[in-house]
Amino acid sequence: MPLVNLFGWKGKLVLSTILICAVIFESAYCQKDAQEQRPTPERKPKPSKPKPGKSTTKGPRAATAKIKASPAAQTQTLLTQVLNKGKFKKVGETISVQSGEILELRCRGKPVQWSVPSYLEEEDDGRLSTVQHERYGALTLVNTTGADTGEYTCYPMYCEDTDCRKEYGKAVKVFVFFPDPQELFVPSSDYYEVIQLRTNWPTVLPCQVTSPDAKVTLHREYPPVEVAVDGREISFNVMKGFTIHRPRPYHAGALYCVASLGNLRQSSTKYMLIYVNYPMAPPAPVIQASSPSLAAGENLRVSCSVVGEQDVVVEFTWEYPGQQIGRPLYTQESVNPDGGGAARQQSQSVLLVDEVRDVDQGTYTCTAQNLQGAKSVSTTVKVVPKAKPQKP
Ligand SMILES: *[C@@H]1O[C@H](CO)[C@@H](O)[C@H](O)[C@H]1NC(C)=O
Numbered sequence: 001m002p003l004v005n006l007f008g009w010k011g012k013l014v015l016s017t018i019l020i021c022a023v024i025f026e027s028a029y030c031q032k033d034a035q036e037q038r039p040t041p042e043r044k045p046k047p048s049k050p051k052p053g054k055s056t057t058k059g060p061r062a063a064t065a066k067i068k069a070s071p072a073a074q075t076q077t078l079l080t081q082v083l084n085k086g087k088f089k090k091v092g093e094t095i096s097v098q099s100g101e102i103l104e105l106r107c108r109g110k111p112v113q114w115s116v117p118s119y120l121e122e123e124d125d126g127r128l129s130t131v132q133h134e135r136y137g138a139l140t141l142v143n144t145t146g147a148d149t150g151e152y153t154c155y156p157m158y159c160e161d162t163d164c165r166k167e168y169g170k171a172v173k174v175f176v177f178f179p180d181p182q183e184l185f186v187p188s189s190d191y192y193e194v195i196q197l198r199t200n201w202p203t204v205l206p207c208q209v210t211s212p213d214a215k216v217t218l219h220r221e222y223p224p225v226e227v228a229v230d231g232r233e234i235s236f237n238v239m240k241g242f243t244i245h246r247p248r249p250y251h252a253g254a255l256y257c258v259a260s261l262g263n264l265r266q267s268s269t270k271y272m273l274i275y276v277n278y279p280m281a282p283p284a285p286v287i288q289a290s291s292p293s294l295a296a297g298e299n300l301r302v303s304c305s306v307v308g309e310q311d312v313v314v315e316f317t318w319e320y321p322g323q324q325i326g327r328p329l330y331t332q333e334s335v336n337p338d339g340g341g342a343a344r345q346q347s348q349s350v351l352l353v354d355e356v357r358d359v360d361q362g363t364y365t366c367t368a369q370n371l372q373g374a375k376s377v378s379t380t381v382k383v384v385p386k387a388k389p390q391k392p
Helices: 002-028 060-065 118-122
Strands: 079-082 088-090 094-096 103-108 112-115 128-132 136-141 150-160 163-166 172-177 192-198 203-205 215-220 225-227 234-237 241-244 253-261 264-276 286-289 293-295 300-309 315-319 330-337 344-353 362-370 373-384
Touching (some): 079 172, 103 112, 112 136, 136 150, 192 203, 286 362, 286 373, 315 330, 315 344
Parallel strands (some): 094 172, 293 373
Antiparallel strands (some): 079 088, 103 136, 112 150, 128 136, 150 172, 203 241, 215 253, 234 241, 253 264, 286 300, 300 344, 315 362, 330 344, 362 373
């Protein structure tokens, strides 16, 4: 489809630009800080999290008894982290496990299913194991690294005989950070990532840090400046990265994140942001025939026009009565500024039929399409026999 091609073409153009940039960038800016010093002693977990000392002294039974299931909820779900020496801790929204250590989660339910960061799901290197016990499922991840950072979700299953399905409403998730003294960003296999910026469509730059304590800033490669993050136009979330809430053309370009923690300062993978004029809505075409009724031999002209946002490409396709028998019709397409208002344009397709015949009688349908969708409109045309020549 032409719409797809458009992006392919842009993608290629950008690609060659990047390859050139990449060489320069590598030597000039991309030198990762080679320091191998350990970050400053770990800070305390966020204050919102339950204090480790508070709920960890009880065994699993005591911990789960606390939120005793209401009689209606058969499988009350609870996610706990198993700490050293058999201590348990109910997890909050996030937890941190020093990379290299073991992550062990228990989720109450029988049975339960787990979802883990996609990188772990794809790469089965034996570090991840899940076991179903009588009353809970256990997930264990060993030899952890910063790359394991991400969302871990437990789904209790609802079963009828052997037929089980996930109970999405009861899913419990936790975001696990694996602070890594050498890698502040979750490693990416790509040197750069191409991201489309669509008009008014939130865009995420997924520079994921391995530690919740890392300070992350956003930077533009050229000109080399730090991008202001005001929390409204652009915001940062330690579990997601940066979000550009309402992309505008000036957001486009090469951006990257910088994380610093202690003496360590590192750059993320690069994000090539390409701005795409993305329409707010599907087009609203208007169709009009030069006349609803023509005599055979006259010329017919059917116009289909769309008034929409500037620089938004609209594609037209036609269906018409003579199509099946291969009537050779032709179309003329044009784009003109709309006199009515700023930043609007009129796109038009005109279908021309020279010397109409009986077979041209019927319904003419025009479909207008943009990136948001398509809409069709129709009109009918009647062909009447040629009027008797008036001339003698
Ligand atoms: C974890 O690391 C140790 C030490 O490098 C290694 O012997 C062991 O096989 C690893 N375990 C898994 C499951 O990869």
